[in-house]
Structure formats: C-alpha cells, structure tokens
Amino acid sequence: MGAVREAVTSTYRVQLTPEFGFRELADLIGYLRDLGVGHVYLSPVLQSVPDSQHGYDVVDHAHVRAEFGGREELVALAGQGLGLIADIVPNHMTVPVPESANAALWSVLKDGPESPYADWFDLTWPVDLPVLGDDPELVVDGDVLRYHEHEFPIRAGTEGLPLHELLVAQHYRLVSWRDSPGYRRFFDVSSLIGLRVEDPAVFDATHGVMLSLVADGVIDGLRVDHPDGLADPYGYLRRLRARAPGPVWVEKILMDGERLPPDWDCDGTTGYDALNMVTRLFVDPAARDRLVRAFTRHTGMPDDYDHVKYDGKKQVLDLFFRGEVDRLAAALGEPGLRDALVELLAAMPVYRAYVNPGEEPGEEATRVIQSAAWEAAAHADPAAVAKVAQLVLRGPAEAVTRFQQTCGPVMAKGVEDTALYRWFPLASLNEVGGEPDRFGVSPAEFHAFCTEMRPTTMTTLSTHDTKRSEDVRARLAVLSEIPDIWADAVESWAGAVRFDPKLDYLAWQTLMAAWPISPERFTKYLLKAAREAKTSISWQNREQGYEKGIREFAAKAIELCGYSVAAFTRVVDRYARVNSLGQKVVQLMMPGVPDVYQGNEITDFSLVDPDNRRPVDYARRRELLKSGEDSWDGDKLLVTTTALHLRGRLTPGAPYLPIETGEHAVAFARGDQAVAVATRLPYRLERAGGWRHESLRLPPGSWQDLLTGSEHTGLIPMAHLLSRYPVAILERNTQ
Structure with a gap:
C-alpha cells in the first residue's frame, strides 16, 4: 500500500453488514469503476456488536470488524485500486448486551x-x-x-x-x-x-487503528460522525488532521442559512445542506398556503411550524433529558436557573453554538445564544434567562461544554425525531436539517448558494439517515404543482380508510410516494413515524391497541385504495421522473464532491432506516449498465454514470457559473468545461404549452450533449436541447 491516490472526484456510499463485507464489496469494484465512481465510501469498519447492521455501535477500537473479513480483507479491498473513504465514530461506543x-x-x-x-x-x-x-x-x-x-x-x-x-x-x-x-x-x-476524545490518550487509543490504515494508504479519507457531540469539535479536527492529511468530512447538520464554522480543519460537510437546497429547487413555493391548509384540515395541527418545533423540544427535554439538564443546571453553579436553562435549550435555533471554556466567545456564537435568550425570555424569567446565557458563554468550564453537548441532542430529538413527524404539509421538505415551512427556492437563490460552496464539501441526495430517498422526494415534489388534485385524492382515500388524523395524512403521502410498497414495509414505517411523533404512542410507551390499529389501517389502505393510489402515482411519475433526473444532474454537477448512496444510481423508493439499508439488487444494476433501457431506471443510470465520468475529467474546483433561464429550468457551467441543464416544475411547464420559444445561451465554443451525442453552440431552443431527456449534460469540445 502507500500509493498516492488521485483527488476525490466522487464517492459511492456502501452499507457494510455481516452479510455484505469486504469480499462481497470487492466483487463490485469493476461495476463501480464502470459507473464512474471515484472512491468507495464505507460505513464504520471497526468491531461492533456482531449482528449490527449499521456499525455505529463500536465495542472494540483495536480491531477491524471480523464479520467483514478483518484488516486482511480490508487491505485486499483497497488493493482493487478504487480509493476508500471510511466513516469513523469518535463520539461514542456501545453499551452492549451482555x-x-x-x-x-x-x-x-x-x-x-x-x-x-x-x-x-x-x-x-x-x-x-x-x-x-x-x-x-x-x-x-x-x-x-x-x-x-x-x-x-x-x-x-x-x-x-x-x-x-x-x-x-x-x-x-x-x-x-x-x-x-x-x-x-x-x-x-x-x-x-x-467518549472523551478531548483527552489525547483517549483519542490515541480510539483512533489508532483507523489512523494506521490512513498512514498505510489503505484509507484515503475520513467521514466524522456527529462532531457536535464532542467537547471540542475544533480541537478534535485539528488533532485529527495532523494525523490524517487526506480529505475529512464532518456529519454536521446545518440549518437554513447556517454556515460551517470557518476555523474547522476539514473539507466540508457530508452534504445535508446541499440536499435540502436541491430538494427545494424542485418544489413550487406557490402551493405553500394550499398545502398547509390541506394538512391542517386533515390533522388538526396548527399552521405555525415554529410552535410545533418548540413543543417538540420541550417534550423531549422532559421525557429524555432530565438527567442531562440536572447535571447542566448543577454545573451552572447558581440555584434557581433550571427553568430558564430549559427554555434556552428549547430556543436554540441550531444544533450548536461553538464556545470553548476560557476563550472569548465568537461573534456568531454570541449572536446565536443571545437570539435564543430573547426567545426564551417569553417563557421564563427574563433575568434568569439572561443569567444562564452569560454562564453558558463565559461561565464555569463544565457548564459551557455541557451546554454545547446538550443542544444537539435536544435539536435532533425535538425537531428531527419529533416535530418533523408532526408537521408535514409536504413531506419531501422534512429532511435532516430541513425546514418544512421553507417551500422552495428559486434558481437565483440556488445559484447564490452554490457560488458560496466549498469546492471540497460533499453533496448528496440520499444517505443511510435520510427520512426518505431522493426518488420518494421527487414524487412528493410534484404535489406542490397539483395541490388541489392532491387534496381531492386524499379526501377520496380518507373517505374509505381512516385511523388517526395526526398520522393519516403522512401515511397517504408515504403510500403514494413509495408505491408499490408491501403492507409489512408500510406498517413498519407508520409504527416508527407514530412512535417518533409521540402524539399517541412513543418508543417508551407502546400501546398495543393503537399499534394494532396501525397494522389494520396499513393493510386496509393498500387493499381498498391501492388501485387508486397506483393510478395516481402513474400520473405523478410522468413529472416525478423529470424531478428525479433533474435533481440528480444538479447534485452531481454542482460544486462539491458528489456522493451516491448505494443503489440510488437507479430509482429507489426507500423510506427512513432501516428501510433504506436493505440489500441492493446489484445484479439488476449490472445488467442495466450493460444493456441500457428506455425507462426511468435506465435514464437515471445513464445520467449518473455520465455525470460521474465527467466529474472525473473536470478540473477540481472548476468555477460555478450560473446561466440565465426561465423559471422552468436551472442551468450552470463549471468553468469552461461543462454545462448542466435541468427542467423544473414540469407539470406547470406542460400546462403552459411546453418550452415554446424559450432558448438557452451556451458559453462560447462547441458543446456535446453527452446523453444524446448531439452538438450545440450559441443560442439553443430549449425544446430542441431537451427533446430526448428533460436534462442535459454538456462537455466542451476541445478539438
């Protein structure tokens, strides 16, 4: 080992399991290379609970996981010639049974x-x-x-x-x-x-094997799981980078408008910020009010998402985090501040503000905490809230650190795993780091986002942690163009089968967007959704009668409404295919290092884990890559492999240059080498009579559409450019 690898141009995330280890992955390397993948991106590889299907429950940092084939098979996998990126878990290890x-x-x-x-x-x-x-x-x-x-x-x-x-x-x-x-x-x-990896001895002991794999050239780069759980993310990344000079990405959840701390020594995030921007790009914001009205009418929930978010945080603070809050309140060093502390935690707008004990808080951290204090003062004694805010900024070291480490869990459980399962006018917006009341972005807003992106950050559309796959979201995005038709469909289905108003509306969105789906998969999703929502049951309080009702509802919904749902989905898919291909082109060609989650090179209609970690039918994908096929699957595979191969030829960090379009397209160039074009809002485009006289002006030079082989130059009618596919991937002719 030890050979110098090329820069990371793209990654392909693989979920390793006891049934799918290093040897099975090695058999796929030829396929992944043909697909155009730059590096393989591995789920955690250290020894975890033997039957673990995800690997985040590490029990032994000193060994590569035996069920995968151990270090020997990992080295053999690296010897196949396709670089490896590995997921590491510094924040925690498991309390196993036994x-x-x-x-x-x-x-x-x-x-x-x-x-x-x-x-x-x-x-x-x-x-x-x-x-x-x-x-x-x-x-x-x-x-x-x-x-x-x-x-x-x-x-x-x-x-x-x-x-x-x-x-x-x-x-x-x-x-x-x-x-x-x-x-x-x-x-x-x-x-x-x-784990206390802020202690150098603990860092060395828990990172020794992974860093030796990096030093030996077996692993080229690292993905850091949940850095916000650490006492000092900045210090951790500085220590890690000193021993791992290759690319390092962090699983940092950025809320809307938030930016990665500029002093973090890493290459960027794992891509949820890009995912949410791409998702919104294909949503029609004009439907916001009608979708919210339909949601509130069916569920009885308020139309104010902020209220739901606040309630979710307060509930989990009481249900799950009383012990954490008690320790934090004691660390403040002054009595009588617990209620104010709870309200400050509930008001935090982001997963964490970065403050280190003994250091003057940064301007952004101060702004975030003072903004939260302003909100919290409406629910608790303002003087006490102000005192808590000062203590978590400049108070005792333990209080400063514990507050930082508690904010993330409250946000994750209160919003990601509670509020997002309660407030879902358009469920495609309910993603990790998403804001479900932010309906859509314009091409201009998307261009502004891309021009500020780090060229080395990761982008993604689906991961092992997304609430629903990219193609499920592509179908749901169509509902933003047909809110009235959708409302009528739900009225019809709900007239045939009803259960719990707070769950049913999410169920109908899910049934349509994941169709076809078995009663077993549908039931498992609804059980998880209901337990996360905590409005009728929870993981801690499972009521047998209610859960039996979910099972009966899932079976009846498919039995009585399946034919109608299938017919509705067939119509939706005419436009969802356009969204699917469009968001794929945009994600693969925008700035950053594009990541493809296993299997999503063709259509995938998976839901939240563990549904999205099911085995992938690679035989189907291999055959499709060889033969081609005039289908949604075939088109998506063509788009994916074309874009990945082009990214391999593209100059790293090629400038992002917006190209002017109408509202039904988004287009941009990458330097003078490539141009990407995608259709937006296809239903409304069709209703308006198609592209008609709209044209796109290409940058100077001659351009070849890699999907069709056609050559273009200058001003091109959109109807001509997108006559075969709703997207275009063009490369500049150099001859």
Whole structure:
C-alpha cells in the first residue's frame, strides 16, 4: 500500500453488514469503476456488536470488524485500486448486551475510578445504568451479576455480601430503563455511551487503528460522525488532521442559512445542506398556503411550524433529558436557573453554538445564544434567562461544554425525531436539517448558494439517515404543482380508510410516494413515524391497541385504495421522473464532491432506516449498465454514470457559473468545461404549452450533449436541447 491516490472526484456510499463485507464489496469494484465512481465510501469498519447492521455501535477500537473479513480483507479491498473513504465514530461506543462485550466499559464498571479506562467516558460515580424492567430478578453468579441477558462485574471483595448490600457497594447502580443514565450518551440512546476524545490518550487509543490504515494508504479519507457531540469539535479536527492529511468530512447538520464554522480543519460537510437546497429547487413555493391548509384540515395541527418545533423540544427535554439538564443546571453553579436553562435549550435555533471554556466567545456564537435568550425570555424569567446565557458563554468550564453537548441532542430529538413527524404539509421538505415551512427556492437563490460552496464539501441526495430517498422526494415534489388534485385524492382515500388524523395524512403521502410498497414495509414505517411523533404512542410507551390499529389501517389502505393510489402515482411519475433526473444532474454537477448512496444510481423508493439499508439488487444494476433501457431506471443510470465520468475529467474546483433561464429550468457551467441543464416544475411547464420559444445561451465554443451525442453552440431552443431527456449534460469540445 502507500500509493498516492488521485483527488476525490466522487464517492459511492456502501452499507457494510455481516452479510455484505469486504469480499462481497470487492466483487463490485469493476461495476463501480464502470459507473464512474471515484472512491468507495464505507460505513464504520471497526468491531461492533456482531449482528449490527449499521456499525455505529463500536465495542472494540483495536480491531477491524471480523464479520467483514478483518484488516486482511480490508487491505485486499483497497488493493482493487478504487480509493476508500471510511466513516469513523469518535463520539461514542456501545453499551452492549451482555455488557462484558465492551472490555473498556467492563473494566470501568468493575474497578471504578481505578480502571485504566476511567477517563474514557464522561460519567458520574456511581454510574446509573438504566436496564431494570418491572421484574428486577437479579442473580449473583460468582463474580458476575446477571439480569436476564445483561451481566455486570462484581467489585472485588464484595462477592459474599447480601444482595442489597452488594448492589450498594458497586461502582454502578442499576436503575429503571426509563431513567437517564449516569453518563453522557448519543442523543437519548442509553446503549451508546459518550467518549472523551478531548483527552489525547483517549483519542490515541480510539483512533489508532483507523489512523494506521490512513498512514498505510489503505484509507484515503475520513467521514466524522456527529462532531457536535464532542467537547471540542475544533480541537478534535485539528488533532485529527495532523494525523490524517487526506480529505475529512464532518456529519454536521446545518440549518437554513447556517454556515460551517470557518476555523474547522476539514473539507466540508457530508452534504445535508446541499440536499435540502436541491430538494427545494424542485418544489413550487406557490402551493405553500394550499398545502398547509390541506394538512391542517386533515390533522388538526396548527399552521405555525415554529410552535410545533418548540413543543417538540420541550417534550423531549422532559421525557429524555432530565438527567442531562440536572447535571447542566448543577454545573451552572447558581440555584434557581433550571427553568430558564430549559427554555434556552428549547430556543436554540441550531444544533450548536461553538464556545470553548476560557476563550472569548465568537461573534456568531454570541449572536446565536443571545437570539435564543430573547426567545426564551417569553417563557421564563427574563433575568434568569439572561443569567444562564452569560454562564453558558463565559461561565464555569463544565457548564459551557455541557451546554454545547446538550443542544444537539435536544435539536435532533425535538425537531428531527419529533416535530418533523408532526408537521408535514409536504413531506419531501422534512429532511435532516430541513425546514418544512421553507417551500422552495428559486434558481437565483440556488445559484447564490452554490457560488458560496466549498469546492471540497460533499453533496448528496440520499444517505443511510435520510427520512426518505431522493426518488420518494421527487414524487412528493410534484404535489406542490397539483395541490388541489392532491387534496381531492386524499379526501377520496380518507373517505374509505381512516385511523388517526395526526398520522393519516403522512401515511397517504408515504403510500403514494413509495408505491408499490408491501403492507409489512408500510406498517413498519407508520409504527416508527407514530412512535417518533409521540402524539399517541412513543418508543417508551407502546400501546398495543393503537399499534394494532396501525397494522389494520396499513393493510386496509393498500387493499381498498391501492388501485387508486397506483393510478395516481402513474400520473405523478410522468413529472416525478423529470424531478428525479433533474435533481440528480444538479447534485452531481454542482460544486462539491458528489456522493451516491448505494443503489440510488437507479430509482429507489426507500423510506427512513432501516428501510433504506436493505440489500441492493446489484445484479439488476449490472445488467442495466450493460444493456441500457428506455425507462426511468435506465435514464437515471445513464445520467449518473455520465455525470460521474465527467466529474472525473473536470478540473477540481472548476468555477460555478450560473446561466440565465426561465423559471422552468436551472442551468450552470463549471468553468469552461461543462454545462448542466435541468427542467423544473414540469407539470406547470406542460400546462403552459411546453418550452415554446424559450432558448438557452451556451458559453462560447462547441458543446456535446453527452446523453444524446448531439452538438450545440450559441443560442439553443430549449425544446430542441431537451427533446430526448428533460436534462442535459454538456462537455466542451476541445478539438
């Protein structure tokens, strides 16, 4: 190994599983190379729970995952000649069942502060472990304490004590599974315990294997999972970059208008900011009021998304984060500030404001927290809110850091996993980092966004974490052009099958946009959506009668309305195909490093995880790449492979140059090498009589449309340029 790799021109994200490891991926390298992929982008590769389907539950940082083939097979995969990008998980590792599978954690539970791993975790002694159910049948088995499938070490010298005394004598306390743990965790997931990678020794121990793979040339670049959970993201990235000079991307969720901190030593984000802008580009903002009215009429929810967002944050603060808030309130060092602290957390508009203890807060961080304080003062004592704001900006080090690390989980659980499942006038806008009340952007707004992008940042349309795939969103975008027709369709379906008004409207959008879908997949999605929404049930309170009702609704909706839904979707697909190809061209050709999520080189109608992590039918894709096909699948594959190969020839960082169009198109050049054109709002375009006399002026020179082989120059009628496909990918002729 050790060969110098070329710059990353594109990535292809692969979800590794015990059934699909390094050897199976190696068999795909020829296909991915033919597709035009620059680098393969791997899900986490370190040892996790043996049956894990995602790999974010790491148990051992010292080994490459055995189920994938270990380090030997990973090296062999790299030897296939296609560069590798790897996902790393610095924020947390798992609390497995049985707990002995995590040797570092086992040592901490056994030996307490004397453990060599005691500094690994952000915890409070004795450590509360939320595992107990309604039947606390604890069994002492030698030097191990057992509770069903759980097991815990018994502190040396306490083995012979009576059970009640033995429990009190441990370095941990077993508490109800509903209680908060005595350690920082990932969001509200008590099975994922936070790591203190701000400690150089912990950083070295948890990054040694991955950094050795980088040093040996096996891995070319890294994707950092959830940097906002870290005590000091800036310091972490600086330390990482010193040991990993290749590209580094961060899974940083940027809210609308937010920018990546300019001092972060990384190449950019993993692309949710680009995803949301591309999605909005294909949504008609003129339908906003009608879609919101239809949504509120069916659900009874308010038309004010901000109100729903606030309620979601307040609910999760009470349900999930009481322990975190209590520790943070204590760290403030002054009594009587808890209510004000809760309101400040609920008012934070972004996942995190970046403040480091002992340093003067930056202008942007100060603005964000003061803005949140202004909002919070409407719900709590203004003087107390102002005091909390000052303390989290310039107060005790623990308070400053804990506030930063708590903001992200509150935003993620309160908005991403609550409000977005409650407020969905157009569900394609309900994405990670999305603002569902921001209906559409104009080509001019999109151009302005692109001109400010880092050339090295990642762009994407679908990931393992998106709420719905790009093609599901392409179908939903059509509804913004036909809001009245859509409202009539929902009235018809709801007249045949009803269940819960707060869920049904999301169900009809999902059924249409993911069609065809089995009752099993549909039911699983609706169960997750209802549990996340927390309006009738939740993950903590699963009501059997309600969940039975969901299953019956899903089956009846497909049985009684499936024919009508299928007919509606067939009409929608005439325009959804245009959106699908358009957003793909835009994402693959706009600034940044384009990422394709596994399988999405053709149509994919997956929903939120684990639905979007199902095995991919690569045999179908291989055959389609060889034979071609006059279909939506064939067209999308042609667009993808054409754009990826062109990106391989494009000068890295080629300037983004907007090209003037009417409202039904978006076009731009990349330097003097390439031009991309995509159709927007195709239903309204058709109703207006098509392109008629509209033309597009190409930059100087002769241009070849790589999709059709046609050559163009100068002023081209849109009806001619887009006669075969609703998109065009042009490359400048150099001869």
